[in-house]
Amino acid sequence: MRLLTKLHDEKGLDFSQYRETSILRRINTRMDRYKTDSYDDYIKILQTNPAEYKELINALTINVTEFFRNPESFNAIDKIVIPRVIFSKSINQHKIIRALSCGCSSGDEPYSLAILLLEKLGDARKKFLLNIVGTDIDRDALEEAKNMVYSKNRLKAVSKKLLDEYFEKIGEDEYKLKSYVRNLVKFRYNNIITDTPFLLCDIILCRNLLIYFNKQLQEEVLLKLYECLNPGGFLVLGMVESLVGSAADVFETVDNRLRVYRRPETGSLKPESGSTLSQCDIDKLVKEMLE
Numbered sequence: 407m408r409l410l411t412k413l414h415d416e417k418g419l420d421f422s423q424y425r426e427t428s429i430l431r432r433i434n435t436r437m438d439r440y441k442t443d444s445y446d447d448y449i450k451i452l453q454t455n456p457a458e459y460k461e462l463i464n465a466l467t468i469n470v471t472e473f474f475r476n477p478e479s480f481n482a483i484d485k486i487v488i489p490r491v492i493f494s495k496s497i498n499q500h501k502i503i504r505a506l507s508c509g510c511s512s513g514d515e516p517y518s519l520a521i522l523l524l525e526k527l528g529d530a531r532k533k534f535l536l537n538i539v540g541t542d543i544d545r546d547a548l549e550e551a552k553n554m555v556y557s558k559n560r561l562k563a564v565s566k567k568l569l570d571e572y573f574e575k576i577g578e579d580e581y582k583l584k585s586y587v588r589n590l591v592k593f594r595y596n597n598i599i600t601d602t603p604f605l606l607c608d609i610i611l612c613r614n615l616l617i618y619f620n621k622q623l624q625e626e627v628l629l630k631l632y633e634c635l636n637p638g639g640f641l642v643l644g645m646v647e648s649l650v651g652s653a654a655d656v657f658e659t660v661d662n663r664l665r666v667y668r669r670p671e672t673g674s675l676k677p678e679s680g681s682t683l684s685q686c687d688i689d690k691l692v693k694e695m696l697e
């Protein structure tokens with residue numbers, strides 16, 4: 407706790423409610439580098455070598471990510487979430503779609519979402535304002551998100567069609583995301599524990615982040631995300647995460663296995679639970695909406 411307090415005081419990051427086992431394992435990995443098992447010694451190392459703070463924060467903020475990570479989850483976003491958001495926009499005559507990727511790491515997740523939205527909207531895309539924000543506490547990862555250059559491995563879940571459409575091959579094993587996709591996504595430093603990320607969202611992806619928090623913090627964050635959603639807006643969690651505590655009472659479950667939840671809509675105009683809109687329905691709705 408003394409070490410975590412020091413990290414909080416010096417760097418403003420509070421890891422005290424992250425899962426203890428995971429935090430200890432990661433701190434110990436850093437301590438092994440210095441061949442010490444004393445927390446006091448490690449605190450002294452931080453004092454004499456402030457660059458170690460960055461290494462420690464990197465170790466604590468695990469930022470593994472890739473495009474369309476957990477394809478099944480992205481399939482649910484594509485087939486359930488996006489069509490219903492477009493449906494709701496058409497009913498309400500709204501043309502702005504706002505989405506948040508909370509804990510976005512180096513941006514693969516919000517870029518994947520942007521690609522799916524572009525695909526679904528097709529020609530109607532120009533009539534919409536897509537407002538997608540990726541947030542994280544890892545400044546290096548946010549900076550990396552702006553480079554948009556990826557190895558083939560990072561893109562292994564991207565279909566050939568999407569790869570050809572949205573990426574440019576720039577080397578033997580390197581691809582660059584096209585800038586019009588990049589321009590749809592804004593990146594912001596934001597700590598979901600202490601800050602409000604982005605209000606009035608239609609879609610929030612918060613995947614593979616809650617897993618690092620203890621149950622109480624998970625509940626607090628889920629309730630905060632609820633407040634960030636428009637009525638009828640969707641929350642998608644990681645495949646091993648779920649609603650906890652009172653958050654389970656406030657969200658509506660759309661698909662528990664795929665971790666798709668929703669802030670209940672107050673009005674009565676909502677698609678029947680479990681229904682999926684076809685591309686043809688969407689085209690029709692979007693056309694009607696734009697007329």
Ligand SMILES: C[S@@+](CC[C@H](N)C(=O)[O-])C[C@H]1O[C@@H](n2cnc3c(N)ncnc32)[C@H](O)[C@@H]1O
Nearest residue numbers: 467468469471509511542543544597598613614
């Ligand atoms: C494992 S990555 C998940 C990336 C992406 N969501 C995915 O599933 O591919 C977890 C991310 O959460 C970020 N993170 C950890 N604590 C956070 C906090 N308090 N607020 C915002 N982001 C946080 C980490 O920096 C890391 O980039």
